[in-house]
Amino acid sequence: MALNPIPDLLDALRESLVGVTDGQVAQYIPELAHAEPGWFGLALATLDGHVYASGDADRPFTLQSVSKPFVYALALTDRGLDEVVSRVGLEPSGEAFNATRLEPGTGRPPNPMVNAGAILTTSLVDDGFPRILAGLEAFAGRVLGVDERAYESEVETGDRNRAIAYLMRTAGSLRADAEQSVRRYFRQCAIQVTARDLAVMSATLANGGVNPVTGVQVVTRDTASHVLTVMATCGMYDFAGEWLLRVGLPAKSGVSGGITGALPAQLGIGLFSPPLDERGTSVRGIAACEELSARFGLHLMRPPARTASAVYLTENGDRLLVRGLQGDFGFAAAEALTRDVAGHATQGRLLVLDLDRVGRLHPVAVHLLGTLIERLAAYGMTTVVADVNRRGLLPQAHREFPGLDAARHWCDASLLRA
Numbered sequence: 092m093a094l095n096p097i098p099d100l101l102d103a104l105r106e107s108l109v110g111v112t113d114g115q116v117a118q119y120i121p122e123l124a125h126a127e128p129g130w131f132g133l134a135l136a137t138l139d140g141h142v143y144a145s146g147d148a149d150r151p152f153t154l155q156s157v158s159k160p161f162v163y164a165l166a167l168t169d170r171g172l173d174e175v176v177s178r179v180g181l182e183p184s185g186e187a188f189n190a191t192r193l194e195p196g197t198g199r200p201p202n203p204m205v206n207a208g209a210i211l212t213t214s215l216v217d218d219g220f221p222r223i224l225a226g227l228e229a230f231a232g233r234v235l236g237v238d239e240r241a242y243e244s245e246v247e248t249g250d251r252n253r254a255i256a257y258l259m260r261t262a263g264s265l266r267a268d269a270e271q272s273v274r275r276y277f278r279q280c281a282i283q284v285t286a287r288d289l290a291v292m293s294a295t296l297a298n299g300g301v302n303p304v305t306g307v308q309v310v311t312r313d314t315a316s317h318v319l320t321v322m323a324t325c326g327m328y329d330f331a332g333e334w335l336l337r338v339g340l341p342a343k344s345g346v347s348g349g350i351t352g353a354l355p356a357q358l359g360i361g362l363f364s365p366p367l368d369e370r371g372t373s374v375r376g377i378a379a380c381e382e383l384s385a386r387f388g389l390h391l392m393r394p395p396a397r398t399a400s401a402v403y404l405t406e407n408g409d410r411l412l413v414r415g416l417q418g419d420f421g422f423a424a425a426e427a428l429t430r431d432v433a434g435h436a437t438q439g440r441l442l443v444l445d446l447d448r449v450g451r452l453h454p455v456a457v458h459l460l461g462t463l464i465e466r467l468a469a470y471g472m473t474t475v476v477a478d479v480n481r482r483g484l485l486p487q488a489h490r491e492f493p494g495l496d497a498a499r500h501w502c503d504a505s506l507l508r509a
């Protein structure tokens with residue numbers, strides 16, 4: 092018997108939704124109509140590179156619109172945020188994915204997640220399709236194929252997308268050739284993935300751009316955060332607001348039945364179930380994400396309360412004020428520590444900050460603690476930073492107190508004496 096209960100939880104969740112038979116498999120791209128309505132796969136990728144998979148998680152399907160955020164990431168990498176934003180907007184359109192509306196005046200498509208924005212975004216990636224395929228492969232962490240039949244199927248029938256491209260040409264926003272841009276977009280939509288791939292691709296975004304399976308930095312941390320933001324506001328088209336309320340995860344859907352979702356700094360999710368609602372989103376996919384989010388507590392706006400205290404050791408002695416710190420320090424933890432220490436400061440006392448169990452200090456924590464130490468010094472209180480691993484977490488402190496290697500031993504000795 093397997094000891095880890097998570098695979099069973101995922102199987103049970105999937106099985107609880109097998110009976111949901113609403114929705115229709117996409118027909119408007121003829122090749123997609125062959126999908127079995129019963130296919131249902133689910134995968135969850137952790138940031139240390141483990142993937143849990145359930146059901147049809149290894150069944151290939153075409154990416155369709157799920158390609159859009161990842162190609163957007165490549166365009167941001169090639170052109171930079173400012174240029175890309177000047178060409179493709181960032182506002183949720185509240186309209187269907189294939190809407191033809193462009194921004195009055197500029198002709199900019201509303202956002203990169205609707206077809207208009209995606210076709211334009213695709214035209215901004217340097218070096219054409221080979222780079223798009225290689226980029227998406229880096230997100231998935233494996234070599235991906237293109238479903239030529241799905242591609243040809245859309246080349247033959249995708250006139251609405253052509254109309255959108257020509258509209259952007261006349262508006263002046265699409266500068267590349269319309270037919271070429273549309274074909275490149277159809278090709279990215281025809282790249283084959285699995286639910287397992289979608290989980291890893293999202294986990295890469297959740298992991299600050301580093302693929303947790305391969306360890307490759309695919310895009311920068313900034314780019315990953317920009318893409319997740321656009322997924323949160325626009326990824327589910329005219330369902331984006333309700334999706335964020337109910338599921339609370341940045342996500343992207345596609346008409347082949349795929350959904351990819353990410354919980355920043357925690358995990359990536361991949362789903363596959365072909366029957367779609369009227370907006371072109373997988374019916375079981377939505378239900379499964381809602382359930383997963385509720386059962387596993389994944390809602391972005393309801394983060395888990397901080398469990399371990401960031402201060403594991405507090406000593407308020409006559410001569411010594413000691414704070415042993417642990418974990419990562421963002422604003423909240425640094426604020427609490429700063430206020431605590433400031434409240435206990437008395438002239439002539441020595442402050443010892445032990446940083447050896449600290450993970451990362453966000454720049455705001457470095458600033459708050461560094462400034463506190465400077466002010467304490469002016470007030471008449473010396474600070475010793477124990478940083479035996481010499482990681483230089485508090486550069487200001489190191490500059491002022493160069494002889495810190497002995498600090499830890501000194502602190503330990505003083506504490507023992509106290």
Ligand SMILES: NC(=O)CC[C@H](N)C(=O)O
Pocket residue numbers: 154155156157188189206245252277280344345346347371
């Ligand atoms: N929402 C989607 O997945 C749409 C993708 C599809 N290739 C289209 O352009 O119509």
